Each structure stands twice: as C-alpha cells, then as structure tokens.
C-alpha cells in the first residue's frame with residue numbers, strides 16, 4: 132500500500148489521539164484494505180490550529196513559489212498515475228480506466244491552479260467624482276475546511292486543495308470515510324512537493340458530524356468548501372451560519388439527457404454511454420433521466436441496450452473490466468431498490484436488474500416506459516441504470532427536464548441550432564450540447580438550485596478562496 136493510514140497534522144503523520152481506527156474495505160470483495168486513524172474532535176481542532184498558525188507564512192509566500200509547489204504535485208501525480216489509479220480502484224471499486232481518467236483529471240487541477248496562482252488580479256481605478264482612487268486587492272480568505280465525497284476521491288480533493296493553496300489559504304481536508312487512502316496519498320504528494328508544515332492537514336473523524344461542527348465553530352475557520360449530497364450540504368450550511376463562514380457547495384445532480392427529434396441516434400447513444408457510464412454511473416454529472424422523442428425512442432432504446440449489454444463487469448483490479456463495483460453493498464442495495472420500485476411503478480426492464488451475490492456490483496440496466504415523476508426520476512440513481520421516458524413535444528421535454536430541485540448539468544442531443552436553443556432554456560449550471568462529458572479544469576463547474584453554490588475549476592475556482600479588500604485613497 133503506497134498511502135499512509137494516519138492523520139496529517141502540522142506536517143506530521145500521526146495516529147488519532149485515542150488510537151482508534153476504522154476499517155477501509157475493497158468493495159469488489161468486501162475484504163479489509165487498511166485500518167485508518169479515526170480522528171478525535173481534539174485532533175480536528177489541532178489541525179485547524181496548525182492551519183491557523185501556518186496561514187500568514189503561506190499567504191505571504193511569493194505566488195511563484197506557491198505555483199511551483201503545485202506544479203511539482205502535477206508532475207508527481209502524472210509520473211505515478213498508474214499506482215495512484217490502482218489505489219482509487221482498491222478503495223472505491225471503480226473500473227481501472229475510470230480510475231486512470233480520474234488520476235489525470237485530479238492532477239490537472241494542480242497544473243491549472245499552478246498557472247492561476249501567479250495571475251490573481253485586482254483593480255485600480257478613479258472614482259466617478261475624479262478625486263479618489265479605488266484600489267481592490269484579492270487576499271486569501273483564510274483557513275479553509277474542505278470536505279469531499281467518495282465517488283471521485285482524488286479529483287474532488289485536488290479541485291479544492293489546488294485553488295485554496297494557489298490563493299494562499301491553509302486547509303484542513305476531511306475526505307469520505309470510505310475512501311481516505313486516496314486523500315492521504317494526495318496529501319503525501321503535497322508534502323513531498325514541499326508544502327510547509329501546517330498548510331495542508333488531513334483529518335478523518337468517524338462519525339463526521341460532531342467534529343466537523345466543532346471545526347466550523349473554530350474562530351479561525353473562514354471557509355467551508357463541500358462536495359457531497361444536497362442533504363448533508365443543507366446541514367453544513369446551517370452549521371456554517373453560526374459563524375457566518377463563507378460556503379461553497381458542490382451538491383447532488385439529477386441530470387436530464389434530452390434527445391430531440393431529428394437527432395443523430397448513433398451520436399446520442401455514444402454520448403449517452405459516456406454521460407451514463409463514466410464512473411459506473413456514480414457521478415453527480417451522470418445522466419439520470421433520459422427524455423427521448425417518440426420518433427426515436429424505439430431505435431435509441433434498442434441501440435443503448437446493445438451497448439449496455441456489451442459492457443464487461445468485474446473487479447477493477449482486472450484492467451479489462453469496464454464496470455467496477457459500487458462503493459459499498461449499501462449503495463448497491465439502494466440502486467437495486469430504485470430499479471425494483473420503478474418496475475413496480477410500471478417501467479419495463481429491457482436489460483439487467485439482477486444483483487450478483489458477491490461484491491458490491493450492479494449490472495448495466497435499461498428501463499423503458501419510465502413515468503416522469505416516479506422516484507427513479509427524482510433522485511440520483513448513482514449506478515449503471517438508464518431510465519428512459521418518451522416525449523412528443525419539445526416544450527414538454529424542457530418542462531420535465533426542469534422539473535427537479537437540482538440544476539447541476541443537462542445533456543441535449545439534436546440539430547445544433549435547436550439543441551442550443553433548448554440548452555438555453557434548461558435551468559442548470561452546465562449544459563452539454565451534443566457531448567457526453569463536460570468536466571474540464573479550465574471550465575467553471577457548479578450547479579443552480581439545490582445543486583450548489585459557487586463554482587470550481589476555471590478562473591472562477593480560485594475566487595472562492597479569495598476575499599476582496601477595497602482600499603480608498605484620497606486623490
């Protein structure tokens with residue numbers, strides 16, 4: 132195992148204060164991978180103290196120096212991409228190709244924000260009255276608590292750590308308890324790259340709630356950046372309110388995938404396979420609801436069923452498998468229950484739907500005649516299930532696409548002009564037109580409605596960790 136199993140506080144790997152540990156499992160067979168330190172509340176507060184002590188030194192480190200450390204992280208992660216991917220497979224269960232894709236995507240955030248670290252702008256202008264000067268600086272917001280989910284255990288961490296460090300903030304990272312090893316590996320890479328003690332800290336309290344609450348009530352904490360479910364996001368916004376901690380939220384999705392009349396069905400199926408099956412369907416960006424025009428629904432269903440049937444499922448450790456395990460037996464059971472309920476609500480099972488006995492696997496599954504508004508259409512499936520609803524009127528498709536509390540991402544396939552017009556009417560932070568994947572470190576990632584607050588990646592991502600200071604000067 133290439134990753135540490137301890138907490139990282141003030142530049143040192145160390146066990147929890149009370150020595151307690153929790154087990155990390157391989158979801159492909161349920162075996163024990165590691166016993167990871169379970170942080171106490173005191174450990175978490177010590178991590179915040181360390182970040183607070185390190186803040187001014189890091190904030191005043193020349194941007195070029197911060198940039199070069201981030202660039203070194205990119206170089207290390209790129210060179211060690213294969214073993215990094217192996218670690219992601221081991222604790223998350225995803226297919227090796229997905230893990231390799233994530234390893235590269237995660238590394239890219241270090242490269243992108245190494246470039247952004249030396250481009251933090253400000254403003255200098257004359258007041259309209261002509262007798263005052265307005266100076267606006269962008270300063271690091273301060274100690275930042277970063278909380279990440281298990282589905283992209285590497286990329287969700289680097290998408291936060293890289294802009295925070297580029298901005299000059301010190302951080303405490305709390306990864307998901309199912310996937311702490313990948314996060315520990317990323318933190319070890321940061322240490323190897325020369326990040327000073329206290330600037331990056333890692334804690335893994337189990338359960339998370341009380342310790343995270345204590346951190347959000349520590350007076351030094353000025354930023355919370357969370358990626359995870361909308362349910363936990365709401366709860367953390369309430370916690371952050373007590374000390375008015377600035378909060379960025381990357382929450383759940385319920386992506387519609389709209390196939391317009393006249394769309395190229397081959398292209399739509401190809402895009403649908405990526406939008407649905409990237410990360411085995413366990414992605415906030417995963418296409419969750421397929422709205423296909425009546426004139427194309429039969430052909431689309433037949434072709435996607437063939438494509439889904441051709442996918443090989445098995446442990447990610449066998450690199451030829453295209454679909455790995457879900458992260459846990461509980462997650463698998465949730466997907467199975469949603470499919471069973473959809474069938475009970477009148478949907479037809481065109482493929483899959485049977486749960487294998489060993490490991491947290493769920494097979495590629497296609498449901499047709501799904502009723503818009505049924506449970507499977509309202510919440511994230513987070514698994515390899517294609518749920519197809521047909522429509523005969525484009526306005527109706529747009530209304531169904533928007534009929535959700537989520538607004539993270541949508542996909543539209545069709546004639547480019549019509550698809551673009553439809554994209555503009557969909558209420559989401561991101562819309563993919565005739566594309567099956569959008570994630571790009573250079574583009575602003577984030578949602579509307581209950582999918583979140585703020586943006587990650589791009590030049591916007593660093594702004595989440597900067598605060599504007601206006602200095603007014605006479606003349």
Ligand code: NAP
Nearest residue numbers: 279280281306307308339340343359360363381382383415
């Ligand atoms: P989750 O249950 O909300 O957990 C996310 C993180 O929050 C984990 O580190 C978890 O720690 C922690 N957490 C849970 N309960 C907490 C509490 N009461 N107080 C403080 N922290 C708490 O989400 P998940 O199941 O790991 O991830 C899947 C979700 O993430 C999906 O909804 C997906 O859409 C969303 N997601 C969104 C994006 C995006 O960019 N919009 C990207 C990826 C994933 P423990 O593991 O220790 O419980």
